[in-house]
Structures are given as C-alpha cells and as structure tokens.
Amino acid sequence: MVDHEMWGSTPARGRTDRLVAAVVWLAATVVTAVFLWILADLLRHGAGQISWTFLTAAPASAGRAGGIGPILVSTAWILAVCLAVALPLGLGTAVLLAELTSAEDAFGRLVRRSLDVLAGVPSIVFGLFGNALFCVYLGLGFSILSGGLTLACMVLPILIRSAEEGLRAVPDEYRLGGAALGLSRGKILLHLLLPAAVPGLIVGVVLGFGRAIAETAALIFTSGYVDRMPGSVHDSGRALSIHIYDLGVNIPGGETNAYATALVLVAILLLTNTAASLLGDRLRGRHAES
Amino acid sequence: MKNAHPLVQTEALGLHYGRKPAFLDVSLAVPRGAITAVIGPSGCGKSSFLACINRLSDLLPRCRVEGSVRIGETEVFDPGTDVVALRRRVGMIFQKPNPFPLSIRRNLELPLKEHGMRGRAERDAVIERTLTDVGLWQEVHDRLDASALGLSGGQQQRLCLARALALEPEVVLLDEPCSALDPISSGVVEDLIVSLRGRYTVVVVTHNLAQARRIADRVAFFWVQDGAGRLIEEGEADQVFGDPRDELTAAYVGGARG
Numbered sequence: 001m002v003d004h005e006m007w008g009s010t011p012a013r014g015r016t017d018r019l020v021a022a023v024v025w026l027a028a029t030v031v032t033a034v035f036l037w038i039l040a041d042l043l044r045h046g047a048g049q050i051s052w053t054f055l056t057a058a059p060a061s062a063g064r065a066g067g068i069g070p071i072l073v074s075t076a077w078i079l080a081v082c083l084a085v086a087l088p089l090g091l092g093t094a095v096l097l098a099e100l101t102s103a104e105d106a107f108g109r110l111v112r113r114s115l116d117v118l119a120g121v122p123s124i125v126f127g128l129f130g131n132a133l134f135c136v137y138l139g140l141g142f143s144i145l146s147g148g149l150t151l152a153c154m155v156l157p158i159l160i161r162s163a164e165e166g167l168r169a170v171p172d173e174y175r176l177g178g179a180a181l182g183l184s185r186g187k188i189l190l191h192l193l194l195p196a197a198v199p200g201l202i203v204g205v206v207l208g209f210g211r212a213i214a215e216t217a218a219l220i221f222t223s224g225y226v227d228r229m230p231g232s233v234h235d236s237g238r239a240l241s242i243h244i245y246d247l248g249v250n251i252p253g254g255e256t257n258a259y260a261t262a263l264v265l266v267a268i269l270l271l272t273n274t275a276a277s278l279l280g281d282r283l284r285g286r287h288a289e290s
Numbered sequence: 291m292k293n294a295h296p297l298v299q300t301e302a303l304g305l306h307y308g309r310k311p312a313f314l315d316v317s318l319a320v321p322r323g324a325i326t327a328v329i330g331p332s333g334c335g336k337s338s339f340l341a342c343i344n345r346l347s348d349l350l351p352r353c354r355v356e357g358s359v360r361i362g363e364t365e366v367f368d369p370g371t372d373v374v375a376l377r378r379r380v381g382m383i384f385q386k387p388n389p390f391p392l393s394i395r396r397n398l399e400l401p402l403k404e405h406g407m408r409g410r411a412e413r414d415a416v417i418e419r420t421l422t423d424v425g426l427w428q429e430v431h432d433r434l435d436a437s438a439l440g441l442s443g444g445q446q447q448r449l450c451l452a453r454a455l456a457l458e459p460e461v462v463l464l465d466e467p468c469s470a471l472d473p474i475s476s477g478v479v480e481d482l483i484v485s486l487r488g489r490y491t492v493v494v495v496t497h498n499l500a501q502a503r504r505i506a507d508r509v510a511f512f513w514v515q516d517g518a519g520r521l522i523e524e525g526e527a528d529q530v531f532g533d534p535r536d537e538l539t540a541a542y543v544g545g546a547r548g
C-alpha cells in the first residue's frame with residue numbers, strides 16, 4: 001500500500017509533481033516530433049520518386065537517375081551474411097555466458113567486459129579492422145562477404161547481450177524442475193530455456209539489424225561501393241546507406257534520389273521492427289499455449 | 291511401523307553454501323513405502339536436505355555437500371553415479387507448482403521421451419493413467435493440448451505430481467507441496483500424498499504440524515543450533531508428537547499436541 005501520509009500532496013509537492021509530469025511529456029513529445037519531422041521531410045522530398053522502376057532498375061548517371069535495384073540486392077546479401085554468421089555465434093556465446101558460467105566467474109566477466117568495450121567501438125574502426133582482416137589478410141577483397149562479416153563482428157555484442165538477458169530472465173524453477181525430472185542440460189536448454197528466451201533474442205536481432213542496415217563507415221572499406229548487380233557474395237556491393245552517403249555528399253544533383261533511398265531504408269526498418277514485434281507476440285503466445 | 295527396511299539412508303550428511311552451513315550431521319533412515327515428514331522452522335535446512343537426496347544440490351550455486359546418502363545400493367554422491375537415472379528413481383515436487391510453459395500433454399511427454407519411452411500409444415496410456423491417479427483426468431482430458439499455465443494452482447501441483455509419478459520413481463520428495471495452495475486444493479493434494487503410501491517411499495517437508503500428524507508414519511524434526519540446522523529428533527509420528535524425547539521437540543510440537 002502506498003503510504004498516503006508520505007505521498008500527501010502539500011501545495012509545493014503538487015507543483016513539483018506537475019512540473020515532473022510536464023517535463024516527461026515534453027521530452028516524449030519532442031522525441032516523437034523529431035521522428036515525425038524526419039519522416040515528413042523524407043516523404044516530401046523522396047516519395048514522388050518511389051516507383052516499381054525505382055526499386056528494380058539499376059542506377060544511371062552515378063545515381064542521379066535510374067533506380068536502386070542492385071543496391072537493394074547487395075544490402076540484402078550483406079545483411080544475410082551478417083545474420084547467418086552472427087546469430088549462431090551470438091546465441092552460442094549467450095548460452096555459454098548465461099548457463100555455463102556463474103555471474104562471478106572470472107572467464108564470464110572477461111567475456112562480458114570485452115563485449116561492452118566492443119559495443120562502444122566506433123564503426124569506422126570496425127571498417128578498418130574488417131578491411132585488414134577480411135579483405136586483405138583473408139584475401140576476400142572488397143566483397144559482400146567481407147562487409148557482412150565485418151557487420152557480424154559489430155552486431156555480435158548487441159545480439160549476445162540481449163540473448164543473455166533473455167536467458168537470465170527465465171526463472172530458475174524451470175531449470176530445477178527440469179533437472180529434477182532427469183532432463184539433460186541440452187534438453188532443458190532446447191525445450192525450456194531457448195523458447196522462453198526468444199522474445200529477448202528477437203529484440204537483439206531487431207537492434208542488430210537496425211544497426212547493420214544503417215551502417216556506412218564499416219562498409220566503405222569492406223563491401224565497397226560498386227553499384228552493379230552482384231553476381232555472388234565475392235563481388236563488391238553497395239549498401240543502401242553508402243548509396244545515400246554518396247548521392248548526398250559526392251554527387252551534385254543526387255539529393256532527390258538520396259531522399260528516396262533514405263525513405264526506402266526507413267520503410268524497411270519500420271517494416272522489420274513491426275514484423276519482429278508481431279512475431280515476438282505470436283511466439284510468446286504459442287509458447288504459452290502449446 | 292518398524293524402521294527395518296530403510297530405502298534412503300543418510301550418514302553424517304551436511305550441506306554448506308559457501309562458508310555457511312545450512313545443516314550438519316544428519317543421519318536419518320527413511321523406511322521403504324512409508325511417509326516421512328520433515329518438520330521444523332523455516333531456515334533450518336529442510337529444503338537443502340531434500341536437495342541432497344536427488345542431487346539437485348549439484349545445481350545450487352556455491353553449494354558443497356559432505357557425508358553420504360544411500361538409496362538402496364546406490365551411493366548418491368559417488369562420482370560414478372548416473373544422475374539422470376538417480377533423478378528418475380527420485381521424483382520431486384516443489385513448493386510453488388512449476389509446470390513448464392507448455393501444453394499439459396507436453397509437460398508429461400517431455401520427461402517420458404527423455405527417459406526413452408518412444409512409442410506414442412505407450413506414452414498416451416501412461417499419461418492417462420497418471421492423470422487419473424492424481425484425479426486430473428476428468429478435469430483435463432478434453433484439453434490436453436491447452437497450456438498447463440491455464441490450470442489452477444491446485445491443478446498445476448497435481449500435474450507436477452503426475453509428471454513425477456509418470457517416471458515410476460521409487461522415492462517421492464515433496465517440499466511444502468501444499469503451502470502455496472488454497473485450503474481445498476491443499477486438502478486434495480494431502481489426500482493424494484496419503485494415497486502414495488505403500489507404493490512409494492515419501493519424504494514430505496511441511497510447515498503444517500497438523501498435516502504432519504495426519505499423514506506421517508515417521509517424523510524428523512530439524513532445528514537451528516549454533517548457526518546450522520540439525521536433526522534433533524526422529525521417530526514414529528505418534529511418539530514424536532505424543533511423547534517427544536527432546537525438550538526442543540516438545541516445545542515445537544506443543545501447539546500440535548493441543
């Protein structure tokens with residue numbers, strides 16, 4: 001029960017409460033307004049440009065004309081490589097951290113500390129690192145593979161931490177109850193812990209996906225900016241964000257298509273976020289039912 | 291009842307969490323087929339004691355066990371002991387009902403599959419039989435595929451009991467199985483525990499002295515002395531309640547003697 005004496009509303013306290021409420025509302029409104037403003041700006045400058053042809057055609061005249069077909073394809077490939085590598089690695093590490101090491105364990109602490117540092121490293125550093133490791137040392141050159149692998153390194157910390165938190169949020173009753181029935185660790189993980197951790201994992205994937213699709217600096221030195229349709233993951237490919245950057249900064253008269261491309265990028269982000277949260281709700285519902 | 295055929299026997303058993311002992315030096319013989327109640331104030335190591343019998347203590351953080359537990363011919367803490375097989379022989383019910391967030395059927399199927407029951411028809415027969423045994427079949431037979439979390443607390447606890455019994459254990463450990471339930475469900479679960487007598491060797495921790503008196507054949511009384519739980523007195527229920535040998539026991543069961 002709330003102690004009414006303690007929370008009693010003297011006039012001064014009432015004023016403070018109202019002030020706090022006002023500040024909170026203001027902050028929320030500002031954040032929403034900024035987002036809507038950006039969206040409106042993108043729509044105003046870019047919406048007229050969007051068409052099926054724009055989405056499928058190759059860029060012409062350095063991107064001033066034509067569309068973004070190959071760029072969409074390259075982006076999809078880069079993200080696919082990134083997630084294909086980062087998901088299993090991230091999930092494995094999260095299981096190691098949450099289930100096999102205790103909170104005080106020295107090794108676990110070391111891994112967690114490294115991840116926190118890694119999460120704060122600027123993406124340009126990932127770009128240089130990815131260039132040195134994947135493009136040069138491993139001989140993958142400027143390629144979709146190099147870009148995807150570099151992005152995987154970048155989103156791993158986010159994925160791992162969300163999955164780990166998801167696993168740690170699963171109540172111990174399930175672990176103890178499962179063990180008391182003679183279930184093996186693997187079965188407990190597979191049937192009880194992972195399904196319960198799925199919502200956390202989805203949050204991680206959405207955050208990681210968002211960071212990856214918006215990435216420019218890490219890709220310039222790794223996947224490159226060739227705007228042709230890629231033939232395989234060994235070809236260089238230009239991601240959406242790099243296309244926007246190039247049109248906006250280097251190509252006079254590229255602004256309209258830069259806006260249109262940015263609009264496509266934001267639309268993809270919104271779509272994936274919505275899809276992921278719907279999927280999360282459904283999985284959670286199904287998990288509870290079946 | 292004579293304690294001539296103990297199935298579970300502990301010898302100088304103790305358990306520590308880090309440096310702190312939970313209970314020390316417990317030597318107790320649990321007779322086969324009988325109901326043994328463990329009573330005592332909270333914090334005296336009753337749950338920790340149960341956790342030693344099925345080695346759930348392995349999962350408790352910073353926990354160390356000394357002494358020995360024997361079940362039949364098996365040394366529970368022998369490094370060569372197959373823990374999965376042990377936990378199949380020793381079922382456990384927790385204070386808070388803990389059905390998995392799966393369907394009623396999956397809750398029962400999962401452990402059966404793990405222990406090698408491959409045939410679907412065979413599993414279905416076991417599921418029907420154990421649910422009938424705990425009086426749940428009539429209530430749930432038409433919604434086996436609905437979530438177990440949709441059941442009431444009492445039904446959930448009975449499902450957990452069915453889940454444990456489906457593995458045909460020899461020993462059933464119950465840690466305050468009624469204390470999270472309403473009085474009616476509590477009565478239903480209590481009757482079920484009584485129905486286990488003879489078929490299973492039952493060790494039940496309970497706070498409820500009246501309940502211990504109603505259902506137990508033997509009673510073990512724990513109490514905290516010098517910062518650790520100890521077994522103060524153990525014997526036939528009638529003797530412990532009616533004619534306790536120790537002053538501490540007399541004082542503790544005084545309320546129940548009425």
Ligand SMILES: Nc1ncnc2c1ncn2[C@@H]1O[C@H](COP(=O)(O)OP(=O)(O)O)[C@@H](O)[C@H]1O
Nearest residue numbers: 307312331332333334335336337338339350351
């Ligand atoms: N996981 C744990 N870590 C550290 N101390 C614990 C843990 N579980 C129980 N204890 C301590 O061990 C003692 C015995 O606890 P427990 O076995 O739960 O007693 P009971 O079941 O009789 O209430 C208590 O003092 C309790 O605080």
Ligand SMILES: [Mg+2]
Nearest residue numbers: 336337338465
């Ligand atoms: Mg307890």
